[in-house]
Amino acid sequence: MQTGKKFLKTALAITLGVTIISPNTLLAMAAEDAPETITIDSMANLYTSVEFNHEMHTEYASCQECHHHTTGAIVAAPNCARCHHNHDENDIVSCSGCHVANRFSEKYLVTLEKPELFHIDKPGLLGAYHLNCISCHEVTSGPTGCQECHTMTEAGEKRFDTGPFSPKAGKNVSEKH
Amino acid sequence: MKNLFSRRNFLKGGLASTAAVAVLKNKESDASGDFTGYPDGMGVLVDLTRCVGCRSCEAACNKEQSLPEPDKPFNDFSVFDELHHGQKRRPDEKSYTVVNRYDVPEIDHPLFRKIQCNHCQEPACLTSCFVNAYTKTPEGAVIYNVDVCVGCRTCMIACPFYIPAFKYSSAFDPSIMKCIFCYDTRLKEGKPPACVEACPQEALSFAKRTDCIEVGRQRIRQNPGKYVDHIYGEHEVGGTAWMYLSGVSFDKMGFDIHLPKEPILNFVKDFLAIVPMVLTIWPGLFVGFHLLATRKEENKKHTIEQNTDEKEEQV
Ligand code: SF4
Numbered sequence: 001m002q003t004g005k006k007f008l009k010t011a012l013a014i015t016l017g018v019t020i021i022s023p024n025t026l027l028a029m030a031a032e033d034a035p036e037t038i039t040i041d042s043m044a045n046l047y048t049s050v051e052f053n054h055e056m057h058t059e060y061a062s063c064q065e066c067h068h069h070t071t072g073a074i075v076a077a078p079n080c081a082r083c084h085h086n087h088d089e090n091d092i093v094s095c096s097g098c099h100v101a102n103r104f105s106e107k108y109l110v111t112l113e114k115p116e117l118f119h120i121d122k123p124g125l126l127g128a129y130h131l132n133c134i135s136c137h138e139v140t141s142g143p144t145g146c147q148e149c150h151t152m153t154e155a156g157e158k159r160f161d162t163g164p165f166s167p168k169a170g171k172n173v174s175e176k177h
Numbered sequence: 178m179k180n181l182f183s184r185r186n187f188l189k190g191g192l193a194s195t196a197a198v199a200v201l202k203n204k205e206s207d208a209s210g211d212f213t214g215y216p217d218g219m220g221v222l223v224d225l226t227r228c229v230g231c232r233s234c235e236a237a238c239n240k241e242q243s244l245p246e247p248d249k250p251f252n253d254f255s256v257f258d259e260l261h262h263g264q265k266r267r268p269d270e271k272s273y274t275v276v277n278r279y280d281v282p283e284i285d286h287p288l289f290r291k292i293q294c295n296h297c298q299e300p301a302c303l304t305s306c307f308v309n310a311y312t313k314t315p316e317g318a319v320i321y322n323v324d325v326c327v328g329c330r331t332c333m334i335a336c337p338f339y340i341p342a343f344k345y346s347s348a349f350d351p352s353i354m355k356c357i358f359c360y361d362t363r364l365k366e367g368k369p370p371a372c373v374e375a376c377p378q379e380a381l382s383f384a385k386r387t388d389c390i391e392v393g394r395q396r397i398r399q400n401p402g403k404y405v406d407h408i409y410g411e412h413e414v415g416g417t418a419w420m421y422l423s424g425v426s427f428d429k430m431g432f433d434i435h436l437p438k439e440p441i442l443n444f445v446k447d448f449l450a451i452v453p454m455v456l457t458i459w460p461g462l463f464v465g466f467h468l469l470a471t472r473k474e475e476n477k478k479h480t481i482e483q484n485t486d487e488k489e490e491q492v
Pocket residue numbers: 293294295296297300301302303319335336337338339340341355
């Protein structure tokens with residue numbers, strides 16, 4: 001399907017746009033333009049960074065399921081669609097471009113107070129990842145345990161009183177819900 | 178709960194019946210009935226549909242508050258199966274917050290709920306404390322002063338959420354132990370509590386309490402069918418700074434859904450009004466009680482002696 005799209009695009013470039021394909025397909029960013037893997041490390045501290053296989057994930061989810069209205073594809077979430085239902089491709093498509101890593105900075109909290117913004121309840125970067133990843137992994141039987149995606153660092157083990165920092169009585173950790 | 182209320186009524190009723198009440202209805206207690214919390218107080222909106230029971234909040238709290246080492250690691254999920262006297266875990270002197278699991282039949286995955294002090298707008302712990310150990314700060318936290326606490330534990334009985342715990346390490350140096358909204362280290366400077374910052378699911382949102390309510394309403398409105406149409410804590414016991422959204426009815430998540438909308442304060446207002454007098458009349462009262470009791474006992478002795486013959490006959 002993607003190749004088909006690319007072919008159409010090329011054909012389009014040659015014939016200077018006299019085609020009947022929808023403007024959305026025309027404007028949609030091609031998945032091939034995206035990087036194969038992305039290292040998610042902007043918040044790595046208690047856990048190691050995540051090597052995110054972007055290419056593999058395009059088999060499980062459509063662009064808009066993660067990128068909302070930014071890649072030019074028709075947006076899925078009805079609430080976003082109220083404004084962005086036919087939105088052009090954005091310059092910024094990365095998660096961290098919109099979801100701030102420091103969601104408690106004073107500057108950011110002030111922007112949340114502006115009622116005219118529909119993005120009032122937009123999660124920060126930490127929430128954006130976990131909310132989207134885990135909810136999808138639950139449906140697609142992807143990994144949902146903390147350490148299945150990122151192993152704990154020493155700082156993490158200290159924080160959670162686990163591994164070498166386990167309390168004397170509780171060495172046998174049962175990490176299953 | 179029933180016990181709690183009858184006990185509270187006992188306190189109220191018992192004290193109200195002393196002659197002091199009528200004289201001591203002061204203005205202050207009436208005014209406090211109109212107080213609905215500081216306008217700019219902060220709050221936390223807990224979205225129970227988001228919580229995955231990772232216990233990151235528990236771990237963060239333990240470190241932030243320098244609490245003792247836990248019995249089990251914070252990534253040990255066997256704690257969800259623990260029962261203490263038939264009850265799920267509760268916050269105690271070693272943990273200001275705990276996460277519990279709830280298995281609700283109609284939902285195909287387990288649900289989780291974080292428990293801690295809800296930082297009531299009109300806290301019953303505060304109003305019930307006769308040495309004024311508690312303070313509701315303009316930022317929204319309910320904090321306490323261990324130096325004045327006499328360890329009477331009235332606040333434990335008064336709290337509708339069973340939150341205050343006590344450190345029993347020393348009988349002469351009692352210490353209330355409960356969540357303080359990270360007041361000293363964070364809230365005072367406008368920062369969110371450690372648990373909120375640690376939550377990977379953003380199940381905990383930190384904002385002005387009024388904005389929390391806005392966001393809660395918006396989530397309910399924009400996700401039809403996802404939430405029950407109620408923000409727990411918006412009105413319960415006069416409102417709490419920590420509020421909850423849920424996808425299933427709140428009683429299934431262990432919430433008390435029969436709490437009154439008015440603050441517990443109203444129940445104890447009479448009691449409050451006479452508190453200063455209680456302090457002055459107590460010694461006298463107790464001497465009286467003692468005299469009564471001993472007299473009763475003497476009477477008893479007499480009657481027992483008198484009854485002995487009769488009883489023997491009956492046997
Ligand atoms: S939840 Fe209990 S301890 Fe916390 S403020 Fe309310 S009455 Fe006080």
